[in-house]
Amino acid sequence: MEFKTGKTLLQLCREKNLPISEIMLLRETEISQMGREEIYHRMSHSWDIMKDAAKGALKGDLKSMGGLIGGESLKLTSRRVSGEPTACGQLVSKAVSYAMGVLEVNSSMGLIVAAPTAGSSGVIPGTFLAIQEEYGFTDKQMVMALFTAGAIGYLITYNATIAGAEGGCQAEVGSASAMAAAAVTELLGGSAEACFHAATSAISNLLGLVCDPIGGLVEAPCQQRNAIGVSNAMICAEIALSGIRNLVPFDEAVDVMYRVGKGLPGELRETALGGMAAAPSACALCGLCN
Amino acid sequence: MYSSKEISVFDIIGPNMIGPSSSHTAGALRIARLAANMVKKPIKHVTFILYGSFAMTYKGHGTDRALVAGILGYDTEDKRIKESFRYAKEAGLSYEFQTDREKKDVHPNTVDIFITDEANEETAVTGISVGGGRAEIKKIDGVEIDLSGDYHTVVIKHRDLTGVVASITHILSEFSINIAFMKLYRENKGAVAYSIIEADDAIESSVVEKIEELPSVYQAFLIEKL
Numbered sequence: 133m134e135f136k137t138g139k140t141l142l143q144l145c146r147e148k149n150l151p152i153s154e155i156m157l158l159r160e161t162e163i164s165q166m167g168r169e170e171i172y173h174r175m176s177h178s179w180d181i182m183k184d185a186a187k188g189a190l191k192g193d194l195k196s197m198g199g200l201i202g203g204e205s206l207k208l209t210s211r212r213v214s215g216e217p218t219a220c221g222q223l224v225s226k227a228v229s230y231a232m233g234v235l236e237v238n239s240s241m242g243l244i245v246a247a248p249t250a251g252s253s254g255v256i257p258g259t260f261l262a263i264q265e266e267y268g269f270t271d272k273q274m275v276m277a278l279f280t281a282g283a284i285g286y287l288i289t290y291n292a293t294i295a296g297a298e299g300g301c302q303a304e305v306g307s308a309s310a311m312a313a314a315a316v317t318e319l320l321g322g323s324a325e326a327c328f329h330a331a332t333s334a335i336s337n338l339l340g341l342v343c344d345p346i347g348g349l350v351e352a353p354c355q356q357r358n359a360i361g362v363s364n365a366m367i368c369a370e371i372a373l374s375g376i377r378n379l380v381p382f383d384e385a386v387d388v389m390y391r392v393g394k395g396l397p398g399e400l401r402e403t404a405l406g407g408m409a410a411a412p413s414a415c416a417l418c419g420l421c422n
Numbered sequence: 423m424y425s426s427k428e429i430s431v432f433d434i435i436g437p438n439m440i441g442p443s444s445s446h447t448a449g450a451l452r453i454a455r456l457a458a459n460m461v462k463k464p465i466k467h468v469t470f471i472l473y474g475s476f477a478m479t480y481k482g483h484g485t486d487r488a489l490v491a492g493i494l495g496y497d498t499e500d501k502r503i504k505e506s507f508r509y510a511k512e513a514g515l516s517y518e519f520q521t522d523r524e525k526k527d528v529h530p531n532t533v534d535i536f537i538t539d540e541a542n543e544e545t546a547v548t549g550i551s552v553g554g555g556r557a558e559i560k561k562i563d564g565v566e567i568d569l570s571g572d573y574h575t576v577v578i579k580h581r582d583l584t585g586v587v588a589s590i591t592h593i594l595s596e597f598s599i600n601i602a603f604m605k606l607y608r609e610n611k612g613a614v615a616y617s618i619i620e621a622d623d624a625i626e627s628s629v630v631e632k633i634e635e636l637p638s639v640y641q642a643f644l645i646e647k648l
Contacts, residue, residue: 174432181499350483
């Protein structure tokens with residue numbers, strides 16, 4: 133069940149008539165010494181942590197280590213439930229509040245699942261939990277969708293990078309967004325092929341996004357980048373589910389993302405020396421260089 | 423990035439960790455935990471010297487709390503990490519942090535850890551955080567080594583003499599341990615050497631005890647798979 137490219141994975145899905153999630157779970161049974169039940173159980177534990185993290189910031193009283201963020205998830209939620217017309221609809225608004233909440237939990241030394249990284253840890257829980265609550269998917273369906281997300285993340289890790297220091301934010305939030313987009317597409321009944329189209333769109337839409345953490349901390353602009361990762365995932369899933377196709381296949385898009393990342397100057401790859409981190413107001417907040 | 427090991431779905435959806443940073447928090451914890459594995463007696467005091475990005479941003483990433491938590495043996499999911507200073511105090515462990523922002527020829531996330539145990543014996547370990555929560559130990563007491571905690575590992579400190587490695591592998595085969603990797607590191611010929619054995623399956627502590635009975639072995643440590 134081994135695959136190193138999206139093309140091979142898609143062939144496997146067609147040959148076996150199985151969704152991406154199932155192929156990824158089978159692959160894990162082959163490369164690990166764990167059985168199917170144990171692997172499922174472990175992923176279920178990760179899903180529980182994600183749900184707690186997504187709602188953790190709604191309890192309030194979280195203080196981020198760097199003091200640059202805090203309280204955003206509560207503000208978004210208060211507005212959403214107030215009856216005021218939302219600018220992006222209930223589903224996206226909810227997903228954004230959850231995603232930004234995970235970053236609050238993360239920055240206050242709470243428990244999260246790096247998916248694929250800590251800096252992008254809000255995208256998958258935010259997207260998943262809002263979709264689950266809106267459409268009533270079971271936890272089992274959500275856990276299986278994490279394997280779909282994992283398959284996309286694995287392919288990006290193997291063929292490119294998920295590290296901001298190597299590829300910029302496009303490698304972190306862009307990858308998380310592609311993972312979530314494919315998973316949502318599978319959940320809503322899309323074919324394996326449609327899942328790859330969703331992931332490709334997600335990568336393409338966030339191509340070139342730089343990693344520029346203010347003060348070198350995983351707080352801002354990371355938190356709002358997670359919000360864009362969530363909305364991008366949902367938009368790309370919707371595009372793919374409508375039968376719209378990309379001109380460039382997934383494997384090529386991954387390669388493009390990698391090359392764009394390598395081409396980014398060092399200042400824009402997690403060093404906090406460029407981008408938003410180097411804006412005068414950001415520098416005034418940080419003071420590291422003094 | 424993952425040359426020696428297949429990428430698991432849990433490397434991607436994971437690790438489960440206390441934030442905020444896989445490299446600066448989870449990775450830092452793992453370095454300290456690996457270092458603490460190389461000290462047998464209870465640890466009394468630890469001095470950490472932080473370099474590169476660790477030195478610049480450790481407070482905002484909770485790197486200091488994570489390092490202390492690693493010495494206490496916590497895993498990356500442990501909710502006590504945030505309050506590790508308090509738990510260290512309760513455990514009678516003292517610690518201090520120093521930063522070196524001048525040294526440039528080091529990996530950006532490097533820490534030197536000087537451990538003093540209750541018998542006042544000192545152990546010096548250098549570790550780096552290589553991303554995604556993964557850690558590597560690069561030096562023990564001045565000898566350059568390579569240790570990741572990706573496997574069940576035995577670290578053996580011994581005299582650099584003919585036949586020592588053969589007697590170690592003999593014991594391993596007696597216990598039917600399938601070696602994945604075996605590496606030998608030494609500073610000078612005939613002086614102290616370190617053998618590092620990585621295995622796929624868990625290693626019992628009786629193996630380590632048996633290795634320590636060998637005449638040319640100073641100490642052997644079992645390093646848990648992280």
